[in-house]
Amino acid sequence: MSETAPMTLALGSYQAAVDTKIQELTAADFNSRFWQKDATLWTSDAEAQESIRSFMGWLRVAEDLKKAVPEIEAFVEEVRAAGFKHVVVMGMGGSSMAPIVFEKTSARSDKGLPVSILDTTSPGTVREIENSVPLAETLFVVASKSGTTAEPLAFGDYFYAKLKEIKGDKAGENFVAITDPGSKFITAATAEGYRKIFLNFTEVGGRFSALTYFGLVPAALYGLNIGEILTRALRMMQATGADGATEHNPGLELGTALGVLAQQGRDKLTLIVPPALDSFGLWLEQLIAESTGKQGTGILPVAGEPLADDLGVYGKDRVFVYVGYQPAIDAANAPKLKALQEAGHPVITILMQDALDLGAEFYRWEIATAVVGVVLGINPFDQPNVQAAKTATDKLMKTVAEEGKLPAEEATLSENNLSYYGSTKGTDAAALLQQFFGQAHPGDYVAIQAYLAETPELNKEFDELRAKIQAKLHVATTFGYGPRFLHSTGQYHKGGPNTGLFLQFTGDNAVDVPLPGRSYTFGTLQSAQAQGDLTALRDYDRRALHIHLGGDAAEGLKTVLAAL
Numbered sequence: 001m002s003e004t005a006p007m008t009l010a011l012g013s014y015q016a017a018v019d020t021k022i023q024e025l026t027a028a029d030f031n032s033r034f035w036q037k038d039a040t041l042w043t044s045d046a047e048a049q050e051s052i053r054s055f056m057g058w059l060r061v062a063e064d065l066k067k068a069v070p071e072i073e074a075f076v077e078e079v080r081a082a083g084f085k086h087v088v089v090m091g092m093g094g095s096s097m098a099p100i101v102f103e104k105t106s107a108r109s110d111k112g113l114p115v116s117i118l119d120t121t122s123p124g125t126v127r128e129i130e131n132s133v134p135l136a137e138t139l140f141v142v143a144s145k146s147g148t149t150a151e152p153l154a155f156g157d158y159f160y161a162k163l164k165e166i167k168g169d170k171a172g173e174n175f176v177a178i179t180d181p182g183s184k185f186i187t188a189a190t191a192e193g194y195r196k197i198f199l200n201f202t203e204v205g206g207r208f209s210a211l212t213y214f215g216l217v218p219a220a221l222y223g224l225n226i227g228e229i230l231t232r233a234l235r236m237m238q239a240t241g242a243d244g245a246t247e248h249n250p251g252l253e254l255g256t257a258l259g260v261l262a263q264q265g266r267d268k269l270t271l272i273v274p275p276a277l278d279s280f281g282l283w284l285e286q287l288i289a290e291s292t293g294k295q296g297t298g299i300l301p302v303a304g305e306p307l308a309d310d311l312g313v314y315g316k317d318r319v320f321v322y323v324g325y326q327p328a329i330d331a332a333n334a335p336k337l338k339a340l341q342e343a344g345h346p347v348i349t350i351l352m353q354d355a356l357d358l359g360a361e362f363y364r365w366e367i368a369t370a371v372v373g374v375v376l377g378i379n380p381f382d383q384p385n386v387q388a389a390k391t392a393t394d395k396l397m398k399t400v401a402e403e404g405k406l407p408a409e410e411a412t413l414s415e416n417n418l419s420y421y422g423s424t425k426g427t428d429a430a431a432l433l434q435q436f437f438g439q440a441h442p443g444d445y446v447a448i449q450a451y452l453a454e455t456p457e458l459n460k461e462f463d464e465l466r467a468k469i470q471a472k473l474h475v476a477t478t479f480g481y482g483p484r485f486l487h488s489t490g491q492y493h494k495g496g497p498n499t500g501l502f503l504q505f506t507g508d509n510a511v512d513v514p515l516p517g518r519s520y521t522f523g524t525l526q527s528a529q530a531q532g533d534l535t536a537l538r539d540y541d542r543r544a545l546h547i548h549l550g551g552d553a554a555e556g557l558k559t560v561l562a563a564l
Contacts, residue, residue, distance in 0.1 A: 009253065014257075025374070055203060065213070080111075087221045090142050090156060110223070112222040119151070120526075123512045123521065130162065139174055141177075141218060157517065170193070205381055233360055250367075252368075268317045268476045273323050292492070300445055301478075386494075417556070418548065420547055421545070447479075451504070451506045454481050
């Protein structure tokens with residue numbers, strides 16, 4: 001097996017600028033400074049430098065986790081011996097993205113347990129998971145780096161109350177915590193008798209935590225060979241200069257290419273993958289968007305947008321990255337990627353041998369993202385605008401506590417059981433939508449945000465919506481379920497360039513689920529998160545339209561598609 005998955009950079013007219021930047025960084029002793037955590041690479045501000053150094057523990061964390069493999073594997077054996085039949089991982093952002101990728105890209109081994117991942121406050125999804133697993137024989141993993149993240153704590157409280165009804169004082173035997181040392185969550189988990197508490201690493205930020213306990217405990221429970229995943233990550237670590245400068249540093253080359261391309265207007269990283277790797281985009285979205293989308297600049301990751309047959313819909317703001325497997329030929333995408341390259345678009349290709357190479361790819365992309373920060377002159381380890389939506393949500397939840405309900409906003413238009421909210425006007429839905437999308441300019445993007453329970457039917461309709469928008473406006477489209485994307489692309493939405501048009505969808509909850517010890521439900525929490533996000537977008541002067549789809553989200557979305 002090769003040391004690392006091969007990468008091809010077909011950058012065309014941009015190659016010279018990328019080569020020049022790599023030579024500049026090499027001449028400035030980039031490699032040794034990087035591995036010595038020299039924060040002057042990113043900023044001259046002393047306070048920011050200290051913050052950067054405090055979040056660079058991810059550089060060598062794979063070495064620490066390699067030593068922890070026996071402990072993790074022994075825990076998996078303990079869980080199997082105790083008779084558990086299922087695992088539910090409950091987290092948000094960095095504590096759920098890598099587990100999703102591991103579960104979706106790999107077949108479960110006979111040593112593993114089925115794994116479900118809960119990272120939405122949608123009451124329908126919470127109830128669906130509750131009804132689909134054997135509660136008494138299910139291990140619940142509550143994952144929160146800070147120990148204060150609202151969503152995983154709410155999930156943990158809800159299912160702990162359910163297990164309390166079944167097992168009484170032994171409910172804690174069904175629970176595992178993954179959190180940082182010093183977290184208040186440790187006290188609560190200890191008091192409730194959690195089976196195990198994994199203490200992660202304070203110097204590793206959430207989006208850089210795929211190769212820590214947050215990613216690898218769920219992977220091991222699913223039956224994956226985490227020792228081999230880490231072995232391949234360590235090979236990539238060496239290839240990227242951990243033991244001294246190398247002639248070809250795959251992390252430096254990828255990051256420099258992406259950074260230089262972004263500076264020259266190619267700031268839409270369009271990820272193309274075979275179906276088996278669809279979930280990789282969820283992880284990459286958070287890493288790239290949250291790390292680079294600040295100070296009015298950044299790179300927008302575009303995942304889940306199929307390559308169009310008409311390549312004319314792509315502007316000069318795109319760079320295409322294909323991540324797939326060798327030696328398999330991707331018949332659906334290969335000819336289009338070749339045509340895009342011939343048309344002058346930069347195309348980057350990475351070919352893995354199998355899903356265990358994800359360990360190396362997580363590492364490659366983490367290094368590359370840090371390098372992008374150097375090129376763009378930003379701190380890739382902070383997230384200064386994420387708090388905006390949280391603050392707005394907290395304010396709304398105080399209103400709920402005081403008044404018993406969320407404040408209502410007057411609709412701009414109501415038609416066919418749908419309600420439209422925003423500054424966009426129109427005599428009917430078609431005219432209103434036309435005015436909203438008429439604001440789009442070349443180089444803009446449309447972000448579709450769904451605060452709804454995910455279903456195959458909705459996914460299909462949202463794909464159709466993205467295709468219609470792309471074909472008509474020739475702009476990039478992104479899509480995410482809320483509140484998941486708040487911990488992911490949400491930073492870019494508020495801190496990146498003001499080039500987004502935001503289309504937010506909400507709906508009525510057919511069922512709602514009360515939260516133990518709280519005066520509100522999961523449905524109220526999700527509605528507050530949607531409303532809080534919309535408030536934050538407006539505060540940052542973003543172009544936003546909120547559409548409430550009513551009681552049947554799928555039918556409501558069809559109505560919107562018809563109006564388009």
